[in-house]
Amino acid sequence: MQERVIEKAAQLLESGACARVLGWKTGEFFYDVTPAVFTSAQQVRQEMVFSPFCGANLSKYLIAESRKEGKVGVFLKPCDSFSFVQLQKEHRILRENVYAVGVQCQGMSDIEALKALGLRGITAVQAEEDRLTVSTLYGEKTVALEEALSLRCRSCKSRALHDCDELIGDQGRDLDTDRFGEVARLEAMSPEERFAFWRSQLSKCIRCNACRNVCPACSCEKCVFDDPNSGVQNKAAADPFEEDLFHIIRAFHVAGRCTDCGECTRVCPQHIPLHLLNRKLIKDMNALYGPYQAGSDFDSKPPMLTFTQEDPEASIITEGRGIQ
């Protein structure tokens, strides 16, 4: 796969089809891959990488890149392609300036998953078939690829690539993973337990804004939390309330627009399961207003921007009847 991606990128640049290509660049280690803009085939061949650690969703970079001179090539994994479509739906990406190459994905690995297995001082990883050989400062260990799978990939919604000009690998299908299991588990708790859970999680927040800045849905020109005129600007959570406020409002602002790409949880330095907020809203919207997947098409109306006269009343929540 890596060879095909690099070759494609090089070819796009060499042929002049694209002025630049968005991909991933090798790092100091095997896992610290950085999204990068490549401008020459030579650079691509030297520095480009496509490994199971290329988790970063590149679609958000297209907001700026597609507005620059010349065409930009981009490699999109299935979940990234949902964001790609959603951003187009919101008129954020100029599609005519983008050449999208879909890359089939069997799930991405994550250094955090390896760490969760107790591995420390990881200096190298060799991938072969379905196993990873992990070299550490303290010895070598072989783990199943599945064990190294990133948290979000364990509940992948779809391997279908959307709106790509070209595919590397086969077109995938929607998957039927238990995406809302964790949400349901929380829902089943008592309010006190849920409150304790979220307090313990959100109190870790350091308001670094990584979740927001990486989120393809949080692509506002100016976020309300940064805007001195919004009346709610804040920089650090000075009170537990502000920790909640930021995440509630963020979840609400991306409701119906969040494609569930899982970047927020991936980048959180404090491992707050932020996707559980977004997934709750997705689950509710699906249950209340019919199934909807942001970024899966160009025509459907996001549930927060439409209504039916028969929508359930808010009293189903406030009177505790719940969402069926």
Add this chain to the structure above:
Amino acid sequence: MRTDPLIPMVAQVTHIRTDTPDVKTFRVVGPDGKKPFAHIPGQCAMLSMPGVGEALFSITSSPTNEEYLEFSIKKCGCVTSWIHAIEPGQQVTLRGPYGNGFPVDTDFAGKDLVFIAGGIGLAPLRSVINYVRHYRDRYGAVDIVYGARSKADLVDYEEILQEWCQEDGIRVHLTIDNAQPDWDGHVGFVPNYVKELGFDTGKTVVMCGPPVMIKFTLAGLEELGFRRDQVYTTFELKMKCALGKCGRCNIGDKYVCKDGPVFRLDQMTELPDEY
């Protein structure tokens, strides 16, 4: 009560003068009705309204004024808009003085001085000019070149006419950007006017104004034969602590709040041009 440089004192605005449509000059005294603190021309102070915010302003009154501090403030942001809306008697908080100030008693001593200001840029220079006027015998000839968009935008116009223009040994050169009916003075931009005036290269230049003005005036001065080490200017950057700690006004290895705001231009050539 904790004492910390970040904890301000309460001060009171006793008098407000409207200079131009968007500049007002505020007279501030301490809680005891006296001048809050002594300062060097070119130094600044943090004024704030709790709940609105804190901002750094240069002190425009001369240190020789024993009664109060003055600040000429242009309305441009949140804090300045608030200050423009207050009335005399309003209390504010104050901390300072901050910054190095102009080397009035060292580098400037005995020199011929040329002050060049544009718009609100006169504010920090007014303190020096009045200081120099007060100790007139310590300095040589004084030239003041001051320009604004229009006559109405000239700050301290009354003081300039009534006092500066009347004083021996001080030559005031006013200019406005565009001609207007009730103006018989010079018309044109400051950099060009400076070149037209063509000062003796032995003089020391003190300059403050918008970045464009600084840039072109400096070029003009160099054309006239001035060296950068003869030119002083003062900067404005975003500041929060004014103590060289919060990191905002950091340029290169300098902190504008603590190492500035007054710089001799040859010192700046070593710095990134992030100002």
Add this chain to the structure above:
Amino acid sequence: MQRIGVFVCWCGSNIAATVDVVQVAQALAKEPGVVFATDYQYMCSQAGQDLIGAAIKEHGLTGVVICSCSPRMHETTFRKTCQKAGLNPYMVEIANIREHCSWIHKDKPTATEKAVILGRAAIAKVHLNAPLTAGTSPVTKRALVIGGGIAGIQTALDIADAGFPVDIVEKKPTIGGKMTQIDKTFPTLDCAACILTPKMVDVSQNEKIDIISYAQVEKVQGFVGNFSVTIRKKARYVDESKCTGCGLCTEKCPQKKVPNEFNLGLDTRRAIYIPFAQAVPKVATIDPDYCSMLKSGKCGVCAKVCAAGAIDYKQQDELITREYGAIVVATGFEPIGMDKFDEFAYAQSPDVVTSLELERLMNAAGPTGGTLLRPSDGTHPHTLVFVQCVGSRCDGGEKGKPYCSKICCMYTAKHAMLIRDKYPDTEVYVFYIDVRTPGKNFDEFYRRAVEEYGVHYIKGMVGKVTPQDGKLKVQASDLLGGRQLHIDADMVVLAAAIEPDKSARPLATMLTASMDTNDFFTEAHPKLRPVESPTAGIFLSGACQGPKDIPETVAQAGAAASKVIGLLSKDALTCNPCTAQPDELKCNGCSSCENVCPYGAISYIDKPFRGPNRTTLIRRVAQVNPAVCQGCGACTVACPSGAMDLQGFSNKQIMAEVDAICR
């Protein structure tokens, strides 16, 4: 920082009895920015308004807070007051300390404390108010009247009389409405057709009036002064311009078994028909449900007999889009269906009829030529029982309506009287809950029925009607006599409740005009603005707003017309300046706002912006048409970046109110 004046109104004792107004003024005087605070007996009086005006000038006020009655009552008054004193009218905020405070609380300290908090919220808001200037929009000098009954006719005639063009949209092939079906009118007993048909002719001959019959409103866009309405004119398969109304086709048409809706199905008509002789426009219409030519392509008799060549089987529905400045709703009423009232055997016996059917049975142009005959066997009925309030004043409202249909008492008295007059051999019983006869000469009329004509009025309800041996066994209670009655009647007449026409609900949605739970249109103010809908530019005429008799309907129709004339005589309208405004620097151009805007007020443009380092960025940003925006604020919440804000109800203003209240 604003310079705010606070004015606390006593409203006589309405506020002052429960709220310590002096204390409120004193407390609010301490709020930041307040430079003047006072109280006065009646702020809305001329003296009160003068006081405000004087204070604005004397203290150089930039904002005014008035603690008084509801802003719905006097906001406009105080805005004008301030405007006169040179202050922008949108620098005024009202703290509602009457309806929301003094009138609902009894304890003075509590009410006073609350009044202070409400005042604080208003002060906090006015701090963030910005002067707003209302824009203007032009007025299209043409009115649309929806419904061609007596209400619509009268409204159209009055508007046309003032020189403005009017279109009437009527869903039936002819205008005239329910009144055409009525025989005589109470309390004068003059013939309905005699007073209505000349008016119909007036309409058809009036150059200013365009009748669009057999048509329905399909889409409404725009706003007061600038509506754009799409009307679907149904195909009648007859060219209106050619048809002379000779009626030959309606005689020759072989399809004779079509229930005649004009006579409420009591007789039949042809597949091509003119509803009645005086129809306007007097043009034939083909009923596509029955015409064999249209259904199977076989027949074509009408086309053959039509000398004018007006028949056009290929005619299509036509969509007409026209611009209007004002729209009058005159959709009228219908009697409710009787299917839920099995006890009266309406479905079982043709001799159980509704009052409107009785009108047809007594009308000279009706199926019986005006002779009262039993529909079942055409015999002369001797005993008639009238049942009142069938479906009216029903508690719970499952079977019928909670309201009084208002006209039944009088038309029943009329029917009873006419029958006793014409057929003195009949016995007429009227079962009633109450007899309601407010109105000029109404009670006299009812008393004549009882006293002169010997109609048996019995207070009580009919429990059951059972058809048996050609008779209708009526079981009823006599509440005053305290006994059960059994009457063998020949006919039973049901005073069916009336309800708004079925077309009203979808129309209200299109017009964004509000309705009450019974689907009657809501008026802008029940007393002071009875003929206007809360939606600007929409006016109400006739029974669509509530049950009415003919004189009331005509009066309201005239009133609606005069309101329309008032609107159309203006060259431009002042827009509501409290509209949404995007901050282009924050706008993402994502279209969220456009998606939720009910008025289509939002569009997008690509606009160049200054980027960092002297670059130019082209960005898609939202634009709001202030003439179209009505200021609901849906877009402001849909906007994730907060770029869209609502003037007069900005995010910061509302949050300032929240802060002040929760402090």
Add this chain to the structure above:
Amino acid sequence: MQMNQEFKPTIVAFCCNWCSYAGADLSGTNRLQYPANVKIIRIPCSCRLNPMFILRAFQRGADGVILCGCHPGDCHYTTGNYYARRRMTLLFSLLDYMGIERQRTRVEWVSAAEGAKFAATMNDFVDTITKLGPNRRLEDLRCKSE
């Protein structure tokens, strides 16, 4: 809040201008009592209610927040309350999911004619919140009065 003092909740009621605010007016006109804890904020339409305002109210010390608007289908702006309904349903669900007491928030449709319903609703809501006690889970300690 002192322990020996009776808990008097702070309630913020957002009312749409056309129906519920008028309903509240009618309730006043008819002298129908409801507790003074309820303070009404007028908004043009229920769809103007930004979730931010609700959170702000809780932050600033509100113990309950209620939104009143026109009945579905009766919105002065035709569709505003339908959007409000979706937004509030989801917001309340999210708050509930985060363990915030679901009874602290409510949406009630009150027409201009329903003065009695307005008063009854407010009485009931105040009652519910009083029983529920002070808002502790979504409070900002800095905003509590000393």
Add this chain to the structure above:
Amino acid sequence: MKKWELSRLQELFEAIAAQEPLYIPTDVSGQPTFALWQPGMALTRELNTVRSAKDLFFPQVEELVKFKVEGKKIQVLDPQVQIRDQVVFGVRACDARSFDILDSVFLAEPADTYYRDRRAHTTVMTLACTHPEESCFCTSLGIDPQAPGGDVSCWIEGEALYLNANTPKGQALLSRLPLDEGEKPEADRSVFDRLPLKDLDLTRFGEKKLLDWFHSPKWGELSQSCLGCGTCTFVCPTCQCYDIRDFDTGHGVQRFRCWDSCMYSDFTMMAHGTNRPTQLERFRQRFMHKLVYYPADHGGQVGCVGCGRCLRKCPISMNIVKVARALGEEEV
């Protein structure tokens, strides 16, 4: 040197906490962080905390002063910041070095009294590293992870904790504890020689002119995928930029300071614009400050302690090592 049985570590904590509040690195909701020790609270098994130990002296949010405003009058109220003696255990050598860097900023005249008082009242017990992560590079900054410094240096070797007081404050603490005497066996240092970043050199940026680094063409490439979040700044033990903000509580105004990040677009934003308009300038500022500006002003001391937090936490895996390497390439 003092000694304590590792199996009785909780008892040591108990003994310290009985005298002064004790902070230890422990796992809170799955994340290692310094927390107030409570009975039973165990040391984290992770090498280091997510956030650095700087929080102890320079908390993310800190109230500075209160105001009361009435009409035109303002009252300045004491924030009543209570700073008591406290002990922090388990600070790694890198974080301990970061205190020196923070001191040079906060204790420079005029000193920040909030920071100064916390420093003065805190006894720092460091803990030597035995199991570094691959991202560790403190050794390349001249830090010995086995000689962590602070008021008391601690080592875990075998089944014992060894303690050595470095300062009078440390001695005072140890003297109050019932410790045994003992000599620490020589530790195995070989793992430090295997560290992949051991040869990194961050100290040579003083060699060239400041402006040459500033104008390096590499900055564009390096910063192009930066998200502009504050993760690196907030987990960094030496980042110390802060913002001062006011919060109107409805009863008064709280003036507080909170961490800020030079990576944020509003960091230098003024009413009429910003002097660092794009992420390139902001990104450059952060690394220039650590590698060039700070050393220029502090005798060559680099503003980085090699803790490796930014390597582990950056969402796009851009970090000081990559920057230094890229600039180094440029140099060659």
